[in-house]
Structure formats: C-alpha cells, structure tokens
Amino acid sequence: MESPIDIVTADMKVDITSPALTFAYHAGDYELENNGHTIEAVPDEDDNNIVTFGGTEYVLQQFHFHAHSEHLIDGAAADAELHLVHKSAAGDVLVLGVLLEEGAANSSLDDLFAQIPEENGKEVELETPIDASDLVPADSASARYEGSLTTPPCTQGVQWNVFLEPQSISPAQLSTFTKVYPDNHRPVQPLHHREVTEIPAD
Numbered sequence: 001m002e003s004p005i006d007i008v009t010a011d012m013k014v015d016i017t018s019p020a021l022t023f024a025y026h027a028g029d030y031e032l033e034n035n036g037h038t039i040e041a042v043p044d045e046d047d048n049n050i051v052t053f054g055g056t057e058y059v060l061q062q063f064h065f066h067a068h069s070e071h072l073i074d075g076a077a078a079d080a081e082l083h084l085v086h087k088s089a090a091g092d093v094l095v096l097g098v099l100l101e102e103g104a105a106n107s108s109l110d111d112l113f114a115q116i117p118e119e120n121g122k123e124v125e126l127e128t129p130i131d132a133s134d135l136v137p138a139d140s141a142s143a144r145y146e147g148s149l150t151t152p153p154c155t156q157g158v159q160w161n162v163f164l165e166p167q168s169i170s171p172a173q174l175s176t177f178t179k180v181y182p183d184n185h186r187p188v189q190p191l192h193h194r195e196v197t198e199i200p201a202d
C-alpha cells in the first residue's frame with residue numbers, strides 16, 4: 001500500500017460523495033532546507049495553513065519537490081512534482097501532489113528557486129513570503145487514494161490527493177532544482193487492489 005503509483009485514468013471511478021478539500025492557506029515566511037532527499041520549505045508559523053478534509057483539520061508541515069514527478073498519469077511522468085505534507089492533531093497525514101510541467105514561471109516561487117541550498121543539511125530563510133494557495137491548481141480534478149510517504153520510512157496510511165491538472169514552472173526554475181537533485185523520484189509501487197477515486201473539479 002505504498003506511493004507513488006501510476007494513476008490509470010480509465011480505471012478511476014468518479015466519486016462525487018468524497019469530501020471536498022477546504023483550504024485556509026495564508027501568505028507566510030518559510031525556511032528552505034536541503035535535507036539530503038529533497039529541497040523542503042517549512043513554514044515559520046505552525047498553524048498558518050490548514051486543509052480541512054472529511055471534518056478533520058490538517059496543518060501544513062512542509063512542502064518539497066521531486067524531479068521528475070513521482071506519480072505517473074497513464075504511464076507518463078511530469079517534469080516535477082510538488083508535495084504539500086499536512087498532519088492532523090491525531091497524527092494522520094494528508095499529502096497534496098501537484099504535477100509541475102515546464103512552461104511559464106511560477107512567480108510565487110522565484111525567491112525559493114533563487115535560494116536553493118546546494119549543500120546537504122544547509123538551511124536558508126526565504127526573504128519573500130509564499131502563499132501556498134498559489135501552488136495548488138484552482139480548478140482541477142483530483143485522484144485520491146491511500147498510500148505512503150515516498151521517502152524513508154515510507155510510512156503507510158497516508159491520504160493522497162493528486163491534482164490531475166499540472167501547474168507550470170519555468171525551465172530556469174526547474175534547473176535550479178535539478179542542478180542539486182537531478183533525479184530524486186521514487187519508482188511507482190504496485191496498487192495491490194487499492195481503488196483510486198476521481199474527484200471532479202469544483
């Protein structure tokens with residue numbers, strides 16, 4: 001029951017009864033860290049960004065990047081993938097996956113990509129606040145399933161929501177990441193009879 005997976009769109013079942021994600025994201029300051037697996041941005045304020053899902057509040061802990069994408073859609077990878085990792089008071093984990101394709105720059109991430117620490121273990125405080133709502137597609141269907149973290153210890157029981165519409169970042173932005181992590185994606189894992197649910201766009 002691990003992640004990532006290949007999302008086979010023809011096998012997804014639409015579920016309009018699955019609860020909506022409600023966002024309370026706000027602009028805030030972040031610390032950027034090279035943790036040896038990825039580049040991770042950690043909000044300075046603890047409870048500044050909350051996603052409510054199924055009546056439970058999940059607080060954003062950090063977001064980070066993979067290149068190329070970890071999730072595939074019908075066997076195809078995107079250029080990169082952003083993971084926004086949230087945790088509830090009970091310790092349950094909800095991860096939002098955002099596929100990133102090369103295109104227009106994401107200006108919300110200019111400062112982040114300009115300051116990526118190349119050295120493992122190094123941290124920098126970003127100068128420009130980031131509003132995490134600028135990182136998530138506004139109007140996208142999602143694939144929802146239960147999986148795991150994709151870096152050790154690959155803990156299971158993680159609720160995944162992968163947006164099917166990609167966001168864009170510029171080739172220059174992506175190259176600042178791939179210069180440090182040319183390939184930090186985990187290969188897709190077997191589905192083992194798990195269902196992947198399609199949540200239509202709002």
Ligand SMILES: [Zn+2]
Pocket residue numbers: 064065066083150151
């Ligand atoms: Zn990840």
